[in-house]
Amino acid sequence: MDTWFKTNCNMCAQSCGLEVMVKKNQIISVRPDPDNPNSSNYCCRKGRAIKYYQHNSDRLNYPLKRMGNDFVRISWEQAYTEIAEKLNGLLANHGPRCLASIGGALASSRADGGYLRALMNARGAQYHYSPVGLEFMGLFWAHSQVIGKGIPTTNADDEHTEALIVWGSNTYVSHQMSKARREIRNISEDPNRLLVVVDPRLSETARMADMHIPLRPSTDSLLLRTIIALILSEGWENRAFIDANVADFDKVRHWYAGVDIKESCRVCGVSVEKVREFCKILSTRKWALHQDLGIFMSRHNTLNSFLLLHLGAITGTLLMPGGTIVKGGYGPPRAFTDEDDPAVWRTIITNRFAVFGNYPTAVLSNEILNDHPDRLRGAVITMSNPLRSFPDSNNLEKAFDALDLVVCLDICMTETARKSHYVLPVRSPYEAFDWAPSPSPQGYPEVYAQLKYPVLLPEGERKEGAEILLNIADRMGSIPEIPQSLYEAARTKTRKEYYTELMTFIEANSKYRPYLLFIVGKTLGTVMRSVAKSGFWMSMMVSGPRTKQAAIRKGFPDTDLVMDDVFQAVVDHPEGTIIGLVDVNKGLEVIRHEDKKFHLYHEKIDEYIKRITPEQEERELQPSAEFPLLLSSGSHADAGSNGVMRNPDSYRYRKPWTVKINPLDCAELDISDGQKVRITTKGGIVEVEAEYDFKAGRGYAQLPHHFGFEFDGVVHGVGASRVSSRDELEELTGNPIWRRVPCSIEPIHAEEAKK
Numbered sequence: 001m002d003t004w005f006k007t008n009c010n011m012c013a014q015s016c017g018l019e020v021m022v023k024k025n026q027i028i029s030v031r032p033d034p035d036n037p038n039s040s041n042y043c044c045r046k047g048r049a050i051k052y053y054q055h056n057s058d059r060l061n062y063p064l065k066r067m068g069n070d071f072v073r074i075s076w077e078q079a080y081t082e083i084a085e086k087l088n089g090l091l092a093n094h095g096p097r098c099l100a101s102i103g104g105a106l107a108s109s110r111a112d113g114g115y116l117r118a119l120m121n122a123r124g125a126q127y128h129y130s131p132v133g134l135e136f137m138g139l140f141w142a143h144s145q146v147i148g149k150g151i152p153t154t155n156a157d158d159e160h161t162e163a164l165i166v167w168g169s170n171t172y173v174s175h176q177m178s179k180a181r182r183e184i185r186n187i188s189e190d191p192n193r194l195l196v197v198v199d200p201r202l203s204e205t206a207r208m209a210d211m212h213i214p215l216r217p218s219t220d221s222l223l224l225r226t227i228i229a230l231i232l233s234e235g236w237e238n239r240a241f242i243d244a245n246v247a248d249f250d251k252v253r254h255w256y257a258g259v260d261i262k263e264s265c266r267v268c269g270v271s272v273e274k275v276r277e278f279c280k281i282l283s284t285r286k287w288a289l290h291q292d293l294g295i296f297m298s299r300h301n302t303l304n305s306f307l308l309l310h311l312g313a314i315t316g317t318l319l320m321p322g323g324t325i326v327k328g329g330y331g332p333p334r335a336f337t338d339e340d341d342p343a344v345w346r347t348i349i350t351n352r353f354a355v356f357g358n359y360p361t362a363v364l365s366n367e368i369l370n371d372h373p374d375r376l377r378g379a380v381i382t383m384s385n386p387l388r389s390f391p392d393s394n395n396l397e398k399a400f401d402a403l404d405l406v407v408c409l410d411i412c413m414t415e416t417a418r419k420s421h422y423v424l425p426v427r428s429p430y431e432a433f434d435w436a437p438s439p440s441p442q443g444y445p446e447v448y449a450q451l452k453y454p455v456l457l458p459e460g461e462r463k464e465g466a467e468i469l470l471n472i473a474d475r476m477g478s479i480p481e482i483p484q485s486l487y488e489a490a491r492t493k494t495r496k497e498y499y500t501e502l503m504t505f506i507e508a509n510s511k512y513r514p515y516l517l518f519i520v521g522k523t524l525g526t527v528m529r530s531v532a533k534s535g536f537w538m539s540m541m542v543s544g545p546r547t548k549q550a551a552i553r554k555g556f557p558d559t560d561l562v563m564d565d566v567f568q569a570v571v572d573h574p575e576g577t578i579i580g581l582v583d584v585n586k587g588l589e590v591i592r593h594e595d596k597k598f599h600l601y602h603e604k605i606d607e608y609i610k611r612i613t614p615e616q617e618e619r620e621l622q623p624s625a626e627f628p629l630l631l632s633s634g635s636h637a638d639a640g641s642n643g644v645m646r647n648p649d650s651y652r653y654r655k656p657w658t659v660k661i662n663p664l665d666c667a668e669l670d671i672s673d674g675q676k677v678r679i680t681t682k683g684g685i686v687e688v689e690a691e692y693d694f695k696a697g698r699g700y701a702q703l704p705h706h707f708g709f710e711f712d713g714v715v716h717g718v719g720a721s722r723v724s725s726r727d728e729l730e731e732l733t734g735n736p737i738w739r740r741v742p743c744s745i746e747p748i749h750a751e752e753a754k755k
């Protein structure tokens with residue numbers, strides 16, 4: 001009889017429930033899981049394709065060490081001993097500033113992240129580079145200023161909203177919301193609800209919209225300033241909400257005075273009538289915001305996120321049901337880093353600060369390629385392929401060659417792995433315990449969690465990423481000696497009793513606190529036969545009060561250790577389960593400022609916003625003779641899922657790596673459909689096939705970001721990060737500006753192509 005196992009999809013953050021059929025240790029068939037309370041029988045084509053992720057010729061089976069240009073197989077024992085020795089050597093000679101940790105958070109999983117951080121923190125190292133440092137710097141920073149330190153982001157209450165505003169996101173393709181296609185279609189077809197899309201292109205999502213605002217690329221800040229100015233000048237703001245919930249409205253009012261609305265709309269490329277109509281929707285409907293890379297990767301991206309929070313506060317939808325809310329979740333609170341705290345490091349060469357512990361990825365190559373005695377010299381990487389995903393691959397490749405030690409944990413032989421000194425084979429989430437990210441996609445008002453059970457036996461000598469990182473820390477001597485009583489308690493007592501003993505020990509020995517995850521991994525992890533599973537339990541146990549209250553509201557027992565009961569419920573439901581209910585009427589309680597109000601003023605923004613005028617923007621947006629066109633360096637294409645899906649078999653029926661150009665532009669540039677073109681930018685040059693696409697804006701081409709992979713000796717597509725310069729980053733927090741890269745595009749003719 002065929003057996004279907006419950007699991008979930010690891011291709012994106014939605015973590016849709018799947019059922020997989022396994023024969024001879026191979027996934028042979030996949031279907032959406034009707035029992036999963038998060039995705040309820042929904043999945044997209046990437047979920048159906050996970051067998052290509054799991055089974056492919058690029059998978060790693062054994063620890064490898066680089067010898068010259070080749071890799072040789074070594075034992076785990078040798079790998080641990082040598083890596084620990086070399087990391088300790090670097091620390092002894094150069095101190096903790098010489099080490100960077102990279103990655104640790106796939107869009108779809110959290111299993112390794114805590115261990116990577118703990119490995120570094122145990123030795124006082126702070127430099128951590130992850131995708132937060134290329135997409136969320138401005139978003140997280142703005143939320144911390146307006147809502148209070150430690151609140152990284154808000155989300156749309158898309159199920160209950162009257163108007164979903166999709167701003168700079170193509171969620172119909174990228175699935176950045178739960179059951180995206182189903183939900184977008186529902187809203188689009190509902191006569192009582194509106195879908196508004198703000199996007200320079202007629203994207204797949206924009207085509208479903210009731211209203212599309214096709215603004216000129218990267219003019220969002222000017223448009224937002226104009227929208228707020230228009231709402232205030234008409235008196236359409238929600239006065240009662242502002243009086244009750246905003247601390248400093250009078251301090252920011254002048255930011256929106258004297259804005260030339262007509263001229264601003266002209267520069268943004270949208271008619272005044274359309275902007276007025278949009279303002280009416282924003283001030284009369286309960287609207288919810290779904291923002292994404294069109295906002296986060298454009299010029300002024302921190303300001304964009306800041307002003308979107310203003311818009312929510314002024315119209316009275318921020319943190320209100322049906323509006324833009326903070327989802328429920330579980331796990332330790334994100335560690336806020338205060339950029340003004342002298343104990344928090346800045347980068348040595350570029351003087352950049354961290355946001356929630358993450359440094360801007362664009363500066364990584366500068367921080368390696370220099371002569372400073374405190375420069376970066378070693379890196380430990382997991383769940384990331386920075387040589388394709390971080391800005392400026394050309395400089396970053398040179399930088400990696402200059403590192404003394406690179407250790408890479410991955411499931412595949414990636415471009416980053418090839419430049420590493422040690423490559424360590426990790427079990428995939430279908431061979432190991434793993435869990436969906438939190439806050440979960442469906443964290444409002446129901447909080448959802450799922451523990452992914454292994455459904456396959458690991459081949460070769462693959463190990464859990466969490467276990468590998470713990471073992472490296474152990475060999476380095478970074479974990480203090482754990483009393484036998486804790487090993488004993490893990491083995492012989494209930495989990496709750498173990499937790500009480502563990503915390504009593506930590507209270508009495510505070511120097512052990514930073515090693516909590518390692519201590520749990522070595523004690524309870526041994527009993528559970530999985531470091532990752534014990535880490536999942538621990539992350540549930542240290543959840544904040546909001547999670548516990550949500551669990552109790554859902555019916556879990558009202559005790560201090562309720563999260564252990566929650567963990568058990570998740571273990572008992574391999575299809576995923578609801579672990580809490582957020583109180584929708586208490587949304588404003590998440591505000592962290594002491595006065596429990598939004599703070600709209602910030603001195604850095606005060607200086608910044610005054611420069612966002614139609615005259616200055618028009619000047620800055622003028623195309624140069626050298627680079628007359630614009631490139632979106634990295635749309636998140638339908639076929640792939642960042643670098644998680646490398647296997648080209650999964651998209652063999654189409655070529656997803658083409659550059660999409662408006663046919664009217666092609667006619668002017670003398671480019672035919674399918675012809676090879678050369679794209680030149682300040683950062684580099686790539687040659688790639690062109691594809692006619694009427695969805696592309698005029699003068700605005702799209703190149704997908706996750707290609708340029710070598711698979712079975714063949715390179716598929718080109719890496720979009722080859723044409724992004726490390727110098728093109730947003731001034732305040734340092735996100736790369738990837739959605740507006742000035743470029744030139746020229747056809748490569750047959751004779752030249754032959755050369």
Ligand SMILES: Nc1nc2c(c(=O)[nH]1)N[C@H]1C(S)=C(S)[C@@H](COP(=O)(O)OP(=O)(O)OC[C@H]3O[C@@H](n4cnc5c(=O)[nH]c(N)nc54)[C@H](O)[C@@H]3O)O[C@H]1N2
Pocket residue numbers: 012107135167168169170171173174175176198199200201203216217218219220292293294295298632634635636637638639640641642706739
């Ligand atoms: N299929 C697939 N899905 C994915 C991924 C993938 O690689 N493939 N990756 C996942 C990840 S990690 C992420 S972060 C998300 C990203 O998800 P999205 O943000 O939806 O991805 P993009 O394709 O960058 O879409 C951004 C949209 O912003 C628009 N845009 C460009 N410039 C501007 C501008 O100046 N202003 C405005 N308002 N809009 C602009 C673009 O035209 C585009 O339609 O996707 C996730 N899902």
Ligand SMILES: Nc1nc2c(c(=O)[nH]1)N[C@H]1C(S)=C(S)[C@@H](COP(=O)(O)OP(=O)(O)OC[C@H]3O[C@@H](n4cnc5c(=O)[nH]c(N)nc54)[C@H](O)[C@@H]3O)O[C@H]1N2
Pocket residue numbers: 103105106107112130131134135293382383384385386388389390409410411412414426427428429465633634635636641642643644705720721724738
């Ligand atoms: N030019 C350009 N570049 C971009 C973007 C863009 O728009 N333009 N978008 C950016 C965005 S939004 C993001 S989020 C980043 C993502 O960039 P990264 O965080 O670097 O993530 P991926 O590229 O998805 O690489 C994931 C790696 O993890 C490996 N992996 C898969 N499963 C496992 C596992 O279970 N364990 C371990 N240890 N490894 C595993 C995969 O083989 C792959 O090498 O890319 C960014 N890069």
Ligand code: SF4
Pocket residue numbers: 009010011012013014015016042043044045046047048175641
């Ligand atoms: S939406 Fe995301 S999690 Fe769901 S099936 Fe598609 S890729 Fe997988």
Ligand SMILES: [Mo]
Pocket residue numbers: 107131135
């Ligand atoms: Mo992302």
